[in-house]
Amino acid sequence: MCECVTFLDKTFVKYITSEEIDRAVARVAAEIESEYRDDDPILLITLNGAVFFAVDLIKRLDFKCRITCVKVSSYAGTESTGNIKALIGLNEDVKGKRVLILEDIVDTGHTYSHLHRMLSEAGAKDVRIATMTMKPDAYKGDLPVHYVCLNIPNRFVIGHGLDYDGYGRNLNDIYQLK
Ligand code: 5GP
Ligand code: MG
Secondary structure: OOOEEEEOOEEEEEEEOHHHHHHHHHHHHHHHHHHHOOOOOEEEEEEOOOHHHHHHHHOOOOOOOEEEEEEEEEEEOOEEEEEEEEEEOOOOOOOOOEEEEEEEEEOOOHHHHHHHHHHHHOOOOEEEEEEEEEOOOOOOOOOOOOEEEEEOOOOOEEEOOEOEOOEOOOOOOEEEEO
């Protein structure tokens, strides 16, 4: 039996269950908890995709922090373009603060380096990223990716916040392009 979903012209096969995601998020949450518990950090959610992961993660964090959002876009259909557009900018003072970016996926790393540069220029003391998924084979960046819940192959995925042209974010599991 194929556990498939179809949106527009593409079909996707179930790939990672929500239980596996949950276990991976719990592991990373424990690492973040011990690293940041006394630092009053800023957690920066990248809209729209990271919202689901961010809620899963933040519910497991029990320390003082501020939470804010930015929205950037680099994708057209199923391709990362490397051309980052800021759709909603940063409206929190990050000067002297530790900032932890929360991402749904790190692919080429262009978005991460863009955000890292922006936050460093704005005076952040320290910038790291926590991501639900990462494609190590697609990563072109030099920056370390500190907290990765799930490493995945270089294939397009949807679900648990990740979309294909706006569809599929509300799937609890992660699906891979067939
Ligand atoms: P990067 O700048 O690292 O190449 O890409 C980061 C952004 O591209 C992610 O935040 C996400 O919005 C989008 N992206 C990268 N790979 C995928 C994928 O496999 N599926 C979906 N739905 N979005 C992706
Ligand atoms: Mg994203």
